[in-house]
Amino acid sequence: MSRKTIGIDKYADFDDWYQAVLREADVVDIRYPVKGMIVWRPYGLKALRLAQRILMDLLERTGHQEAYFPSLIPESIFAKEKDFLEGFGGETFVIEGTGTKKFNEKFYLRPTSETVMYYMWSLWVKGRRDLPLKMYQAVNVFRYETKMTHPILRVREIMGFIEAHTAHATFEESEVQIREAVGLYKEFFDRLQLPYFIVKTPPWDTFAGAEYNYDFITVMPDGKGLELGSVINLGQRFARAFDIKFMDTDGNVKHVYQTCYGVSERVLGAVIGVHGDEKGLFLPPEIAPIQVVIVPIAKPDEKEIHEYARRVKEYLESNSVRVYLDEDSEHTPGWKYYFWEMKGVPTRLEIGPREAELKTVTIARRDNAPKTTVKLEELMSSLNQAWREVNKYLRERALEHLKKLTTIVTDCSTPGERTKGLIVAPWDGSKRDAEELEKVFNRGVLGEITESPIDLPPASNYSTCSGGKADRWALLGVTY
Amino acid sequence: MSRKTIGIDKYADFDDWYQAVLREADVVDIRYPVKGMIVWRPYGLKALRLAQRILMDLLERTGHQEAYFPSLIPESIFAKEKDFLEGFGGETFVIEGTGTKKFNEKFYLRPTSETVMYYMWSLWVKGRRDLPLKMYQAVNVFRYETKMTHPILRVREIMGFIEAHTAHATFEESEVQIREAVGLYKEFFDRLQLPYFIVKTPPWDTFAGAEYNYDFITVMPDGKGLELGSVINLGQRFARAFDIKFMDTDGNVKHVYQTCYGVSERVLGAVIGVHGDEKGLFLPPEIAPIQVVIVPIAKPDEKEIHEYARRVKEYLESNSVRVYLDEDSEHTPGWKYYFWEMKGVPTRLEIGPREAELKTVTIARRDNAPKTTVKLEELMSSLNQAWREVNKYLRERALEHLKKLTTIVTDCSTPGERTKGLIVAPWDGSKRDAEELEKVFNRGVLGEITESPIDLPPASNYSTCSGGKADRWALLGVTY
Numbered sequence: 015m016s017r018k019t020i021g022i023d024k025y026a027d028f029d030d031w032y033q034a035v036l037r038e039a040d041v042v043d044i045r046y047p048v049k050g051m052i053v054w055r056p057y058g059l060k061a062l063r064l065a066q067r068i069l070m071d072l073l074e075r076t077g078h079q080e081a082y083f084p085s086l087i088p089e090s091i092f093a094k095e096k097d098f099l100e101g102f103g104g105e106t107f108v109i110e111g112t113g114t115k116k117f118n119e120k121f122y123l124r125p126t127s128e129t130v131m132y133y134m135w136s137l138w139v140k141g142r143r144d145l146p147l148k149m150y151q152a153v154n155v156f157r158y159e160t161k162m163t164h165p166i167l168r169v170r171e172i173m174g175f176i177e178a179h180t181a182h183a184t185f186e187e188s189e190v191q192i193r194e195a196v197g198l199y200k201e202f203f204d205r206l207q208l209p210y211f212i213v214k215t216p217p218w219d220t221f222a223g224a225e226y227n228y229d230f231i232t233v234m235p236d237g238k239g240l241e242l243g244s245v246i247n248l249g250q251r252f253a254r255a256f257d258i259k260f261m262d263t264d265g266n267v268k269h270v271y272q273t274c275y276g277v278s279e280r281v282l283g284a285v286i287g288v289h290g291d292e293k294g295l296f297l298p299p300e301i302a303p304i305q306v307v308i309v310p311i312a313k314p315d316e317k318e319i320h321e322y323a324r325r326v327k328e329y330l331e332s333n334s335v336r337v338y339l340d341e342d343s344e345h346t347p348g349w350k351y352y353f354w355e356m357k358g359v360p361t362r363l364e365i366g367p368r369e370a371e372l373k374t375v376t377i378a379r380r381d382n383a384p385k386t387t388v389k390l391e392e393l394m395s396s397l398n399q400a401w402r403e404v405n406k407y408l409r410e411r412a413l414e415h416l417k418k419l420t421t422i423v424t425d426c427s428t429p430g431e432r433t434k435g436l437i438v439a440p441w442d443g444s445k446r447d448a449e450e451l452e453k454v455f456n457r458g459v460l461g462e463i464t465e466s467p468i469d470l471p472p473a474s475n476y477s478t479c480s481g482g483k484a485d486r487w488a489l490l491g492v493t494y
Numbered sequence: 495m496s497r498k499t500i501g502i503d504k505y506a507d508f509d510d511w512y513q514a515v516l517r518e519a520d521v522v523d524i525r526y527p528v529k530g531m532i533v534w535r536p537y538g539l540k541a542l543r544l545a546q547r548i549l550m551d552l553l554e555r556t557g558h559q560e561a562y563f564p565s566l567i568p569e570s571i572f573a574k575e576k577d578f579l580e581g582f583g584g585e586t587f588v589i590e591g592t593g594t595k596k597f598n599e600k601f602y603l604r605p606t607s608e609t610v611m612y613y614m615w616s617l618w619v620k621g622r623r624d625l626p627l628k629m630y631q632a633v634n635v636f637r638y639e640t641k642m643t644h645p646i647l648r649v650r651e652i653m654g655f656i657e658a659h660t661a662h663a664t665f666e667e668s669e670v671q672i673r674e675a676v677g678l679y680k681e682f683f684d685r686l687q688l689p690y691f692i693v694k695t696p697p698w699d700t701f702a703g704a705e706y707n708y709d710f711i712t713v714m715p716d717g718k719g720l721e722l723g724s725v726i727n728l729g730q731r732f733a734r735a736f737d738i739k740f741m742d743t744d745g746n747v748k749h750v751y752q753t754c755y756g757v758s759e760r761v762l763g764a765v766i767g768v769h770g771d772e773k774g775l776f777l778p779p780e781i782a783p784i785q786v787v788i789v790p791i792a793k794p795d796e797k798e799i800h801e802y803a804r805r806v807k808e809y810l811e812s813n814s815v816r817v818y819l820d821e822d823s824e825h826t827p828g829w830k831y832y833f834w835e836m837k838g839v840p841t842r843l844e845i846g847p848r849e850a851e852l853k854t855v856t857i858a859r860r861d862n863a864p865k866t867t868v869k870l871e872e873l874m875s876s877l878n879q880a881w882r883e884v885n886k887y888l889r890e891r892a893l894e895h896l897k898k899l900t901t902i903v904t905d906c907s908t909p910g911e912r913t914k915g916l917i918v919a920p921w922d923g924s925k926r927d928a929e930e931l932e933k934v935f936n937r938g939v940l941g942e943i944t945e946s947p948i949d950l951p952p953a954s955n956y957s958t959c960s961g962g963k964a965d966r967w968a969l970l971g972v973t974y
Binding site for chain 1: 603
């Protein structure tokens with residue numbers, strides 16, 4: 015049987031590579047006949063669930079409580095904040111009845127949950143003691159995207175959208191919350207070894223109904239930017255629209271200040287695109303559905319080797335390792351190596367006659383570091399060490415990836431060469447200058463860079479493309 | 495401040511009691527202005543999540559893998575099995591466009607996932623090696639119920655529906671699967687200390703498109719039956735409609751045999767109704783968001799007591815106990831006792847001067863067993879013991895509850911007294927006799943009892959209400 019490997023250069027042909035990985039590694043099935051809606055296969059979903067668990071734990075640890083608000087929003091509530099309605103109405107699915115009955119009112123299938131949530135908050139918030147209010151929910155949201163859809167990266171049913179919402183007594187407190195949220199997301203993406211820019215979006219491109227927002231942006235192998243998450247300061251606009259007020263300690267009734275922030279299944283798309291390679295998927299150990307695959311190197315009748323392999327498996331399970339013992343006798347060990355590397359399993363244990371005799375195991379890493387053979391009693395510490403090194407490898411390779419696909423421009427006169435990837439360019443923050451940048455580089459201004467994974471010199475050393483003085487760096491890109 | 499207690503007899507006025515518990519214990523908020531759709535507050539949702547986790551672990555342990563299939567089902571797929579379309583079409587929400595655009599095709603918002611799932615399975619199943627296929631998903635499903643809605647018990651957005659689906663090579667294997675599923679559900683409901691009848695539904699009342707199904711039925715304090723879960727043998731009808739075939743080892747291409755089974759948030763409604771009492775909620779320790787509340791009996795300046803209470807809290811946390819330390823200085827310990835009992839917390843630790851001095855804790859149980867004082871180093875074993883006893887108490891009280899609301903009838907002539915609850919009556923299995931039973935007892939026949947929490951004599955000792963010979967027991971009830 016032929017080797018299971020992807021064998022496509024993701025930088026040369028990302029679409030083919032991506033589709034092959036999604037299919038061969040059993041991540042999702044794209045054959046469901048509704049555009050922008052995909053089926054999650056167990057292996058891919060498990061990785062997503064593990065990633066979601068990290069984020070939900072981070073949220074819970076910082077006092078966000080999980081709640082659940084309905085999927086269907088009556089028009090009377092959905093239409094309360096007019097910028098929001100304008101921003102989302104056209105891309106929101108509408109329900110007007112059942113198979114046999116027409117309703118009196120329209121229902122919107124949530125594209126995001128501000129309206130349904132804040133309607134209830136107006137009933138819940140009364141005094142300063144009710145603040146801050148910090149909640150999250152993990153739900154699917156639905157957007158009739160008019161941009162081209164891509165599996166996982168841009169879909170019409172957004173899967174496992176973990177959206178957090180907060181309310182505060184003062185604007186200052188809401189800004190402290192924004193910093194907490196940015197910190198949470200940094201930890202989350204760092205643990206997935208994803209590199210990112212943080213940008214503050216320009217005022218003319220903020221979330222509908224918001225004061226300002228920060229976006230986390232990474233880059234995919236085709237050079238397109240991917241928004242990983244968004245942290246939004248909503249100010250008081252929703253509070254006014256939904257009448258969320260509290261009696262302050264000074265006796266005055268005031269509107270709350272709000273923030274919200276969300277991350278979706280896209281983060282797994284980023285993990286796939288950023289960390290994958292010609293062999294296939296490469297999953298960070300923390301979210302790998304199988305962290306260790308055990309491949310016995312033995313004929314079916316070499317019972318003591320198989321028995322020892324099972325003992326190792328049980329030992330790992332008792333240490334809460336996600337392990338799979340591949341006892342399939344149809345394939346050779348070599349075939350299995352390729353297969354499980356394609357599936358992104360970060361570490362493999364090879365167990366042959368020598369290992370069984372000496373009670374050792376041989377550890378092989380997905381990144382092809384030299385194999386090591388260790389005693390069984392050292393296995394857990396060796397695996398933990400191996401995973402740290404795998405993570406370091408992924409982090410460094412991901413940063414190389416991002417550097418390769420990001421051009422820092424200090425001179426606008428040679429735009430022609432930069433055909434692929436993100437652009438970092440000096441900017442003065444004005445809309446006029448942004449338009450100039452967009453024209454020169456044929457990409458959208460995603461925002462002002464507030465944090466960069468690549469060291470940047472002071473922008474004020476450079477002129478803008480419009481010829482003025484720059485005071486910040488803009489991030490430009492074509493995005494999913 | 496007045497005591498927080500419910501103070502209503504759930505048997506005398508279930509609706510008032512239930513609404514008060516949902517509100518005061520922060521389970522759900524029913525003020526969302528769409529009929530049949532409710533908001534889950536963090537405390538209630540946490541209990542539900544813990545219950546769901548038990549069931550999902552049971553499913554995973556028996557080889558069911560989590561997958562995810564889209565919420566929107568195009569009409570072409572939804573309409574493939576005609577009994578299913580007839581059974582579900584009228585109660586399914588339909589999407590025909592966005593706020594600004596009309597689509598060419600209608601989409602159904604899933605009322606259950608057979609159609610979307612089996613469409614994909616026809617692409618996945620090829621040979622005997624692909625069978626059995628055992629999957630589950632935990633999703634929300636939507637049904638435009640025409641019956642009266644009740645919070646949690648009968649809703650239009652069903653929350654956390656854990657639906658499992660399987661495919662098999664033979665009918666025999668599908669029946670083995672049915673037994674496995676029934677066994678899983680028994681373990682699940684048993685761990686929640688819920689008593690239930692298992693009935694096989696009459697042929698004229700099976701799930702749309704099914705061969706037969708088993709329902710788990712418990713009874714609520716108002717005497718209404720509540721279906722906790724359903725286990726369905728689908729036979730080959732969906733396999734034929736969706737063309738799910740495999741090449742058998744004998745070289746013939748055959749349709750698969752299918753089963754499916756599901757449990758929803760209703761199970762938490764049952765826990766609330768069956769275990770709650772005049773004090774309020776009473777949660778089994780395994781799903782209590784707070785398993786232990788610590789109440790210091792100390793003035794704010796009695797620092798050593800507060801410090802000791804915090805030490806006890808940390809000790810419990812390090813043992814993975816869900817614990818809350820109530821340090822609020824506004825309320826008396828007595829007020830707190832009532833409050834946390836109302837919230838259903840199964841065990842309370844009281845820590846006063848004596849406990850702090852002797853390094854002991856006093857354990858009080860929600861069921862009002864005598865308090866015990868134990869040394870800190872014995873706390874975990876004492877708590878585990880207390881929880882076993884709490885479970886035993888709940889199990890026994892729940893069985894009393896069910897007995898109180900179930901009448902075993904062996905003589906049809908005195909139906910008038912049985913105004914409330916379930917009826918167990920002799921039956922011959924015929925539709926004619928079922929109609930007679932329904933007329934006599936003014937309740938629906940829910941099915942033939944295959945397992946009863948109450949000992950039943952052989953039905954063949956009795957005559958049916960139509961005057962013939964009985965060979966089984968029927969369960970009758972008015973249901974949610």
